[in-house]
Amino acid sequence: MDKLPAAFGQNFSGASEDFLALLRRKGLLSPAATPKGFTSADYFGVVDPTVRAPGPREQSWRPTEATTILAFKFSGGVLVAGDRRATAGNTVVYDRADKVLEVDRHSIMAIAGVPATAWEMARVLEHSFQYFRRTQLQEMSVDGKVRALSKLLRDNFGFVMQGMGMVVPIFATYDSNSNPEARLYFYDAMGAQFEAADYAATGSGSPAVRGILHYENHWGEKPLKELDENEAVAIALRALDTAAESDTATGGVDRTGKIFPIIKIVSRDGIMTLPEEKIAAVFKKSVA
Amino acid sequence: MIEEPYRWVEAIANRREYIETQLASGSPIAAVGYRDGILFLTLGQARQKIFEIYDRIAMGAIGHPGDIERLRMGAIELASTEGFTRSAADVSLRRLAHYSLSPVMKSAFEQVYGPPYLARLLFAEIGLQPEEHLFLRVEYDGAIAANGATFAQVRQDFAVLSGTRQSTELMESFLKAEHAPGATFEAALKTALDAWSIGHMALQKDDGKELPERAAVTKHRQEQLATTGIEAAILERNANAAIRFRALSDKEARALIGD
Numbered sequence: 001m002d003k004l005p006a007a008f009g010q011n012f013s014g015a016s017e018d019f020l021a022l023l024r025r026k027g028l029l030s031p032a033a034t035p036k037g038f039t040s041a042d043y044f045g046v047v048d049p050t051v052r053a054p055g056p057r058e059q060s061w062r063p064t065e066a067t068t069i070l071a072f073k074f075s076g077g078v079l080v081a082g083d084r085r086a087t088a089g090n091t092v093v094y095d096r097a098d099k100v101l102e103v104d105r106h107s108i109m110a111i112a113g114v115p116a117t118a119w120e121m122a123r124v125l126e127h128s129f130q131y132f133r134r135t136q137l138q139e140m141s142v143d144g145k146v147r148a149l150s151k152l153l154r155d156n157f158g159f160v161m162q163g164m165g166m167v168v169p170i171f172a173t174y175d176s177n178s179n180p181e182a183r184l185y186f187y188d189a190m191g192a193q194f195e196a197a198d199y200a201a202t203g204s205g206s207p208a209v210r211g212i213l214h215y216e217n218h219w220g221e222k223p224l225k226e227l228d229e230n231e232a233v234a235i236a237l238r239a240l241d242t243a244a245e246s247d248t249a250t251g252g253v254d255r256t257g258k259i260f261p262i263i264k265i266v267s268r269d270g271i272m273t274l275p276e277e278k279i280a281a282v283f284k285k286s287v288a
Numbered sequence: 289m290i291e292e293p294y295r296w297v298e299a300i301a302n303r304r305e306y307i308e309t310q311l312a313s314g315s316p317i318a319a320v321g322y323r324d325g326i327l328f329l330t331l332g333q334a335r336q337k338i339f340e341i342y343d344r345i346a347m348g349a350i351g352h353p354g355d356i357e358r359l360r361m362g363a364i365e366l367a368s369t370e371g372f373t374r375s376a377a378d379v380s381l382r383r384l385a386h387y388s389l390s391p392v393m394k395s396a397f398e399q400v401y402g403p404p405y406l407a408r409l410l411f412a413e414i415g416l417q418p419e420e421h422l423f424l425r426v427e428y429d430g431a432i433a434a435n436g437a438t439f440a441q442v443r444q445d446f447a448v449l450s451g452t453r454q455s456t457e458l459m460e461s462f463l464k465a466e467h468a469p470g471a472t473f474e475a476a477l478k479t480a481l482d483a484w485s486i487g488h489m490a491l492q493k494d495d496g497k498e499l500p501e502r503a504a505v506t507k508h509r510q511e512q513l514a515t516t517g518i519e520a521a522i523l524e525r526n527a528n529a530a531i532r533f534r535a536l537s538d539k540e541a542r543a544l545i546g547d
Contacts, residue, residue: 019368022368023369023372026369028372028373105529105531123372124372127368127372130368130531131364131368133340134339134340134341134342134364134368135361135364137336137339
């Protein structure tokens, strides 16, 4: 017998509970993992696993974030792009993965890392934001959303230290009440959030992408912020193709299979997913 | 004392009378289907009465704010956890009302030593087709009235909620006569507003068993619009977005009414 009516029990907790706590109370989400060989004091240290004090359970720790995700602000909002390849070691598992996920009408979470954890995080976030809006009768603030993702990453950090489930996301959102209206954040695996002024990149192919975006922003024909949509898409495609050139874990553009990266744009009007034909046209004109 | 059957029945009857009195002044809410969705409408300025429950479910309520809030939170909680663990498509208004809300409200009502829920709720769920619109009214005692979703009944593409039975029945008979399924949004908005006016007029006088004259309805509507705000929300059957609920501002609604 389902215990649904129990939700109306005497100790009904009211409005202050967030969705994460609700899921945990109902046993629908595993509790936050505690890193092995860690004390709580270590949480406040520098997030660099290589300088961790040697403990009895020392294990090799290797980031697994085989992907390339990039995002930058342009004249029409924030562009977020990701390649489609999913790998396990040297094997390409899937070539149509979607790593650029919509979590609400104006927010995108793009992920590098372990898909199982990342997709679950996106799902939790999506429901948390909606749950907040429905129960509190107001939209969650940008800061609240950014912090919610940060908390999920921190709760997951125990698993990361055990060598599985690392996620390093980018979060892009648009809020007409804030200044600037377009907001872009990147995170480390432990949940620290950093607001990007112009661009952000994550994943194994990100060093190359960061180089390109920095170069374009400073010495390109015009700064990223002033690009129109076609120019922005061209730069995103060029950057992903460059990353794929040296990083085997990045799919770039599959010319034979006609598989293009996922590109989404967040603006005041919401999120727009660029149709494949449009990406193909820009690719043919400015990249290939 | 209350263990004696007669006393219990008496206590329940008293309680019913008490709740009916408490709810009697509740401003009506009309929910009507239109070509591209479902419209919820009421007038008032005290507090919000129309709420989003889940992607495809909206709720209107009259009653005590504390009780409405508890029921609303419970409904959102159930729908959200179901939608999270399974999928949004598995969240169903029928189950929410029949398996969760109704039993809880019934037992609160009949346990005479505990407080009942002082609330009357109106739910709508938007389907893929206009014929799949589901409207449910859940009473404080757990009774459920649906828009004829079973067997060979004639389905109604509307539902109403009001403070008294008489007001509710007048609104229903008005909508039965006036509301055309597949109406445009503007037409549905005007019909809903007239239905609200009829319901509101019936709350103010006890003798009205017949539908009032059209001119009187128009006059009442205009008087009310001059002093109170329109609260409206729609569930849109737009396939592009998962979330179909949208609140309409007073300004937006007035622009469409045009009087």
